[in-house]
Amino acid sequence: MNKYNIPANALITVAGTVGVGKSTLTAALAERLGFKTSLEKVDHNPYLEKFYHDFERWSFHLQIYFLAERFKEQKNIFLSGGGFVQDRSIYEDTGIFAKMHADQGTMNPTDYETYTSLFEAMVMTPFFPHPDVLVYLEGSLPSILSRIEERGREMEIQTERSYWEQMYRRYSNWINEFDACPVLRLNIDEYDVHDPASMDAILVEVGKVISKK
Numbered sequence: 001m002n003k004y005n006i007p008a009n010a011l012i013t014v015a016g017t018v019g020v021g022k023s024t025l026t027a028a029l030a031e032r033l034g035f036k037t038s039l040e041k042v043d044h045n046p047y048l049e050k051f052y053h054d055f056e057r058w059s060f061h062l063q064i065y066f067l068a069e070r071f072k073e074q075k076n077i078f079l080s081g082g083g084f085v086q087d088r089s090i091y092e093d094t095g096i097f098a099k100m101h102a103d104q105g106t107m108n109p110t111d112y113e114t115y116t117s118l119f120e121a122m123v124m125t126p127f128f129p130h131p132d133v134l135v136y137l138e139g140s141l142p143s144i145l146s147r148i149e150e151r152g153r154e155m156e157i158q159t160e161r162s163y164w165e166q167m168y169r170r171y172s173n174w175i176n177e178f179d180a181c182p183v184l185r186l187n188i189d190e191y192d193v194h195d196p197a198s199m200d201a202i203l204v205e206v207g208k209v210i211s212k213k
């Protein structure tokens with residue numbers, strides 16, 4: 001246990017829409033806690049760029065790829081005995097991305113069913129450890145869009161604004177229903193990753209949420 005009352009084997013997961021600041025906060029919290037990070041690897045993803053150019057053709061491949069990657073990460077966290085801050089939850093893959101593409105017709109219904117049954121068999125079982133807390137990042141859509149722009153991934157910048165608007169709406173609804181583990185909601189205008197006192201304040205809140213479990 002540390003000064004924040006966070007157990008050394010805890011799993012803290014950071015969730016939120018694309019560009020909101022998950023990776024940045026993940027790294028800052030892990031550094032402050034002396035935890036390991038589990039980061040989403042965008043550069044070596046063989047489908048992501050193709051997917052942004054043709055959702056219909058690649059959405060199933062991409063979801064299967066993400067599912068395998070996240071499951072491997074989860075296994076690694078489990079085998080290392082915890083003590084991780086994780087960038088994005090596996091719940092967002094199905095609850096936001098796969099569902100959004102199925103609903104808008106860019107993932108065909110049979111593929112969606114296959115994906116969902118695989119996801120449920122792998123994840124929604126008592127053998128799959130849920131995070132101790134899910135830190136949910138929220139902010140205004142214009143701030144998030146300017147962060148996507150500033151980060152400069154061409155495939156995201158070229159994507160229509162309506163895609164990000166839809167994702168933003170879905171995230172807002174999804175978090176209100178989410179109950180797989182305790183949630184701490186954080187507004188992106190209310191912390192500074194470069195300020196140790198600001199990171200400490202978040203970790204105190206994380207500790208409180210975990211203690212209440």
Ligand SMILES: Nc1ncnc2c1ncn2[C@@H]1O[C@H](COP(=O)(O)OP(=O)(O)O)[C@@H](O)[C@H]1O
Nearest residue numbers: 017018019020021022023024025147150151193
């Ligand atoms: N607290 C912050 N204040 C200002 N800019 C930020 C902050 N957090 C992240 N950013 C910037 O926003 C962009 C997206 O952040 P990132 O952590 O990659 O988001 P995500 O992992 O949620 O997609 C990056 O350019 C990053 O430097």
Ligand SMILES: Nc1ncnc2c1ncn2[C@H]1C[C@H](O)[C@@H](COP(=O)(O)O)O1
Nearest residue numbers: 017018019040042063066093097098156
């Ligand atoms: N499950 C997913 N389906 C489609 N796209 C996804 C999924 N998970 C992540 N992504 C995309 C969104 C971004 O372009 C990159 C990285 O996400 P980020 O929120 O910036 O960490 O991958």
